[in-house]
Amino acid sequence: MTLLSVSNLTKSFGGIVANDSVSFDLNEGDIYAVIGPNGAGKTTLFNLISGVLRPTSGSVQYAGRDITGLAQADIAALGVVRTYQLVQLFRQRTVEENVQIGFHLATRGGVGAALFRPGWVRRQERMVREKSRELLRLVGLESQAGLVADKLPYGQQRLLKIARAMAAGPKLLMLDEPAAGLDTQETSVLGDVIQRINDQGITIVLIEHDMNLVMRMATRITVLDFGKKIAEGTPVEVKVNPAVLAAYLGEAELE
Ligand SMILES: Nc1ncnc2c1ncn2[C@@H]1O[C@H](COP(=O)(O)OP(=O)(O)O)[C@@H](O)[C@H]1O
Ligand SMILES: [Mg+2]
Incomplete structure (x- = not known):
């Protein structure tokens, strides 16, 4: 098709x-x-x-x-999602947080939701954590999940950007x-x-x-x-x- x-x-x-x-x-x-x-x-x-x-x-x-x-x-x-060579990673955030940010950009929870954290927000956060782990597995960065993104070698930063793009579905x-x-x-x-x-x-x-x-x-x-x-x-x-x-x-x- x-x-x-x-x-x-x-x-x-x-x-x-x-x-x-x-x-x-x-x-x-x-x-x-x-x-x-x-x-x-x-x-x-x-x-x-x-x-x-x-x-x-x-x-x-x-x-x-x-x-x-x-x-x-x-x-x-x-x-239709693209990676940008010029959009940088959040260098001082962890590898995992960088992927989670990709999900939050796609879901738009909003400030109110983040402050009051009702049940659906907590469930959404758990879902985001699980899916982020899945994407890190997909690109082979699971063991680096807790590392600050800046510390990743260049090639792995590229993979992290792909994982973040994948978070947008x-x-x-x-x-x-x-x-x-x-x-x-x-x-x-x-x-x-x-x-x-x-x-x-x-x-x-x-x-x-x-x-x-x-x-x-x-x-x-x-x-x-x-x-x-x-x-x-x-x-x-x-x-x-x-x-x-x-x-x-x-x-x-x-x-
Ligand atoms: N925003 C822009 N303003 C003016 N010229 C542009 C712009 N973007 C690309 N170009 C020109 O269009 C042509 C194709 O560029 P580009 O699409 O970047 O090529 P490639 O990605 O194949 O290297 C080039 O001559 C480039 O200078
Ligand atoms: Mg080009």
Whole structure:
């Protein structure tokens, strides 16, 4: 079943056409990768889908409804959740608290509820604690639950951000270069975590430069170059596509 359908999506910034009539569909259960050289328009595409930016033209359909131009919070509430490279962890809070904060941002208990703590709030807090533990298990950070987030190695901070995004209850999880800055070992662990999340039935859209990771994980790939989609297909198809090889010439990314 088609979960997300992007049609002729276009975004101009003054003279720059960052997305130029981009179209693709992804199915429920996909690990769908978007690749392309720097400046190709990948992050802009994520911003358009998640409601951070409004498209100049074109549309985004999600789970059968038109979400084009909806507010970011409304799109997130429908289950389209992304991690931000720039949104930081609460560095002085514990690993576990960082995930719990993700749940509280999603549930909005409010100040009154926090002060008077009626029965439903206490039950909700217990539920949040249990679910946070589950998510820490999912990303392999359970034994670090009590550690201050700042003390985690970089690769594990990345996993913690994914756990926090999971607290928002995504159906479609969007990851913008999750392997950036990670070493081979950390990238391999990240790949396992993404696979486990996908195994839970969560559809993934992945922007990634690490071609080993993309080739290993992606069910389908769209390739952007200068804002345009230049290729789409399975990893094997994309890898030998002449237009893709030309776009990457000099970047030595595909091997
Ligand atoms: N908010 C913005 N204002 C102006 N130009 C932007 C903005 N965001 C992105 N761009 C431009 O759009 C193009 C695509 O950028 P981006 O989507 O970040 O590419 P990628 O993520 O593939 O590296 C670039 O030329 C970039 O400078
Ligand atoms: Mg980018």
